[in-house]
Amino acid sequence: MARAATTTDALSALAEPRRRHILDAIGTGERTVNQLVEVLGLEQPYVSKHLRVLREVQVVSVRDDGRQRWYRVNGQALRPIHQWFATFERTWNQRFDQLDVVLDDLSHEETPHEHPDHPQSSSRPEPAQSQRDAAQSTGDPDHP
The missing domain is CATH 1.10.10.10 (Winged helix-like DNA-binding domain superfamily/Winged helix DNA-binding domain)
Known part of the structure; x- marks a missing residue:
């Protein structure tokens, strides 16, 4: 068949x-x-x-x-296909432009530990260090 x-x-x-x-x-x-x-x-x-x-x-x-x-x-036979795809191209270019703006805004937002004048505090203990300190203060290594 x-x-x-x-x-x-x-x-x-x-x-x-x-x-x-x-x-x-x-x-x-x-x-x-x-x-x-x-x-x-x-x-x-x-x-x-x-x-x-x-x-x-x-x-x-x-x-x-x-x-x-x-x-x-x-x-000439490809022109209608090109025109049809062009509508999607415009839409996606607009969306990418909007995404660029959002990403640019996010990259300019600063968090305190990222700012060069505010280095991440070295007084904050690491989690493992906190547990050791707590174990030493209670005398029980299994109970922080």
Whole structure:
């Protein structure tokens, strides 16, 4: 039984990491299948299969030149995806900016033992020292 097509739109097609690698390898120019096979180190049928999916959702276009097929990224098909992600980018940048302000405020708050003019008091005994002192005063080492 044949599998149903799961890639019917550009975003779904780009969910596959190898397809994104193919787009990266094509870049802003054109590449043939054989060039992509060489650059990516993948088998030719595998690259062709992914190019077919990318072509079906119009993320890449193909130009025939004799026996060669040249693939190019179709930026117009990627524009809606870019715009959709851009809304999240703006939101996260705003949140990171707010977090930077909070972290900056926290780093400027000083606690008494951190201030250079107020070193941590050396008169405060360490917990183990307090227990030894208490044991000596009561004479019972198990009862501080």
